[in-house]
Amino acid sequence: MSEPMLTVDNLLKHYAGAERNVFDGISFDVPKGKVLVIIGPSGSGKSTLLRCVAGLEPIQGGTIALNGQVIDRGEPGNEKSGRAKRSSQLRTKIGMVFQSYDLFPNRTVLGNITMAPVMVQKRPKPDVEREAMELLKRVGLADRAQAKPHELSGGQRQRVAICRALIEHPELMLMDEVTAALDPEMVHEVLDVVLELADAGQTMLIVTHEMQFARAIADKVIMIDSGGIVETSDDPEAFFAHPTTQRAQEFLRTFEFSRHRRTEKDGAGAQTA
Amino acid sequence: MSEPMLTVDNLLKHYAGAERNVFDGISFDVPKGKVLVIIGPSGSGKSTLLRCVAGLEPIQGGTIALNGQVIDRGEPGNEKSGRAKRSSQLRTKIGMVFQSYDLFPNRTVLGNITMAPVMVQKRPKPDVEREAMELLKRVGLADRAQAKPHELSGGQRQRVAICRALIEHPELMLMDEVTAALDPEMVHEVLDVVLELADAGQTMLIVTHEMQFARAIADKVIMIDSGGIVETSDDPEAFFAHPTTQRAQEFLRTFEFSRHRRTEKDGAGAQTA
Amino acid sequence: MQSANILLQPGVMPRLLQGLWVTIWLAAVSVALSVPVGLVTGWLMTLRNPVIRVIMRIYLDFIRIMPQLALLFIAFYGLARAWNWNLDATGACVFVFVLWGGAELGDLVRGALESIPAIQYESSYMLGLSNWQTFTHVILPQAVRRLLPASVNLATRIVKTTSLATLLGVVEVIKVGQQIIDAHRFDYPAGTLWVYGVIFAMYFVVCWPLSMAARYLEKRWANE
Amino acid sequence: GPNAGTPSEAGGTATGSSAQGGSAAKARTLDEIKKSGELRVAVFSDKAPFGYVDKDGNYAGYDVVFAERLAKDLGVKPVYTSVDPAARVDVLSSNKVDVTLANFTVTPERAEKVDFAKPYMKVSLGIVSPEDAPIKDVKDLEGKTLIVAKGTTAETYFEKNHPEIKLLKFDQYADAYNALLDGRGDAMSTDNTEVLAWAKANKGYVVDVTNLGDVDTIAPAVQKGNTELLDYINEEIEMLGNEQFFHEDYKETLEPVYGDAANPDDIVVEGGVVEENTTK
């Protein structure tokens, strides 16, 4: 694989007041142009991991590097210090899409997308608007440019949120369960956009509970649980078919419904509760 | 299959003020001891159908019969008349579990379960409590009997809601996306309970978006869309593998993520957005 | 009902309207001054500094628990002497209404600021917006929408509360009414009913549109 | 409801106990008044014909005519503050006005809080009652309800000398009269001039008690210790005595109301000198 875009080394994360560390020093990297999918049970720290990379959470140990440059270095005891002190410019290099409902409600779709490039990157407004319209067309929302977020469906909002992050040309995109709050039909319209992004070579770090989607998009998978990495795989197809660790096997099984319980049914008959 | 427990005949449903009918006369039945799963896109009327059977919505045409007895007969023009006028006793014969979070917040888990049998069926309280505890044990919540609903997780609440419906020994159970509001981990703990119910011979009408689960539990499947039944099948295994109608094929495809888009990726390289 | 003729006497309605104008002026000035005080108070209330927190808490609770009339008396009779302030009755009223309006508005501002989901701050951070840009372009516009309906309601309450100014001797609409009743006590002994009736209606005419506006704003912005 | 006693029923002179140095707000000097071009005067706005707002919305009355002259002789404009009876002391001590000209009866308690100038009027208390249930003597009031306005001489007099009479107190004279009209009390008491004038205008009411208590004088008041202004007003009152100013004032403001029900000499005090030959 190509050189790493993101390198997380020996990351240690602890929430103020929490009994134990969320991560006891975990390491991994995301090669340029590739997609890393993170899976793991609820509460295992997937969101926390993304938030650390994003700079939204202070870290207590280890380093996070972008393109070989360290952008965040752990400091023990800084649990309460809030967001990392990253420059505006650095922040535009990492885009993030959250679970949902994070568009700015007081701006139109177009206003949401053009705000940051104009205000942060100081690009000329007409250029930005032209590019925004192109992006909207790509995600199938060109006709909704003047709508307010509350007039959109959840799936449409998430696609706008993706455009809003994309327009800054981030080197790395972070996506945290972007479809968790959506109706099943909408899941597809959003994930199709993400799949296209991957095809276009966008480097991404994705957290998802949609195993089918994970399998389809991942170049690399890591499963985390209780503070560490349970299993890493560069061959997602093989991982999802036959995970090596028992923990991963168990976890993947929760997404299937076994029929064997059903077979007894006809015999059980009317002796119901 | 055995004689039908529920027979829906030529049901017509129209919401006051809506442009067109939700159903233009649909018919189906649920045989005793079997599980009918209803699938269909969002807005196709799955919930409405369950609510009509439950008596929560007035119907404008057709009949609904339980064990051969007509319990609801459509009347054109009664869109605003509210719930059907069913006796308390009849209502205890049909149990329903909704999407989520609908326990009575001011009562304990046990209080939620024992309320109806004591107040409606006038059964002696000690008996009811004994049975409630047995049910709670069956769903793995015997130790939470005294908890208040807000102290429970979503999955636990749904299991209590199932017990609350079960204790009245309903002949028919209706379930409307009982896991839609749950974290993926919890989905399993709830659906396992439903699978066990099916094994025990409980007649059920289930709406779900979990295709894996639908496949596992269904004895019979109907897919509805735009006011009518698109496809009915008594062989769910065959249906999910090879639906006959094109509409059903399309619908089932939305739950899969195709890999073919990905294959071009490596070639596309760095020409990113 | 010929005592209703008191209202037709020359000068009666114009003077009542003048009195009403004083009432409105008093309310308007109080509301206008409450806004900056409220904004600062609200901002102070969101700070985590424990000392400021306690001070703001005491300020808010004291203002909330004391009847406004008592506050007026304290300001009018107490503070002027204690601090050598030359507060006349009108000044005392404005002072109290601003303190009170500022506290209430401050609490609204605090509520509005705190009700903005953290994710809005985080999205802005990820997009590279500076703290100031985040505040002025993202947080404030949303806070204002949550704030405005309640603020208009507060204005209605202030208008109603200005009625207490009469008890300090401010010549506003009620006082004018009493003067008129007094001046006509020989020729229209039953004029009381009508004069107080008109004042009653006047307050309603001023407050009701404000209440309606608040309700309209609330509905309009409820789903955004 | 609970039968509420009032603080004043405790009787005794509590006044002396309170520190008198309460006036932190220093009064203005004569110079400051002249420089500002305004004389701030506290008057009644609802006590016709002494201090009231006429139908055109202007201040008028016996007190106001004096205030106009006082200001004119000072070469400034008068600015009026409307006061309730109870507020007359505080507006002075908190320096909200320079002088109070609001039918202010001179009492020892008040003299501890403010400085009174020479009197320009004299009164005693009267009681007005309905014709069909007249109060002919204070004794008739026993067990009955008497209406007074807060902070008036009448209130103090009855609190001190007749604690057995139940008082119903209102902030404003207008309220008090209305209460009498609505039958909320059996009688009302205030200065005799005032009740006489009122009874004359209101059919069905009589004044059968006209000279209750001592003859009290009414005088302008300034903030305690403001001798400069006090001396000036005293000189002014003496000077006005020479031109019989207050008789003129009476003719202009009081006579149209009292007509022949009263004798000007029973009310007016010229040059600050009270003559003892009042007609009983």
Next chain:
Amino acid sequence: MLDWAFVSRYAPFFVTGAEMTLFISVFGIALAILTGLVCAAIETARIPVLRQIVRVYIEVSRNTPLLVQLYFLYFGLPKLGFVWSAEMCAIIGLGFLGGSYMSEAMRAGLEAVPQIQRENAYMLGLSSRQTMLHVVIPQAISTSIPGVVANVIFLIKESSVVSAIALADVMYMAKDLIGMYYTTYEALFLLIVTYLIILLPISIIGTWLERRFDYAKR
């Protein structure tokens, strides 16, 4: 700075004043709660004509000051032949004002009960009476309590204006002291202390009640 002898001599009068304040408040608030219940019931049940009347009443009551309402009742109405005692006027005034506030709080509580709770009760076979009594009202109470408590405090505070119609409440005592003896600081001190003694416990009990009934919190 304060004359403590004076304060202790006159403190008992503030106790009497507090009694009057509480007397008026208790009955006024009771009337307000009653009015509120009736109005909320009419509005939730959507009874046609009564509902319009209730709406008008609520608008009038909410958009006029209590002081003016009192003046109207006490000085205005007698001219039409209705002479009510000051206590009566004060209680009716507080009830008139508070009724609309209480009604809004209670209606909000009733409306906050999700439809699905009624539907569940229906599916379980509960009668409409049982549904109202055991499902809807308990939850409505829990959401209404903060509003109702806030209104109680609000009405007690509002009751301070009854001194304008010669009722000897706490405020009246303070004015009386200032008017008669010019002991401003002492009177104001007693005024503040008395109101704190009345209102602080109510405010604390209110917070406790809110917590106690907060089971609806999800």
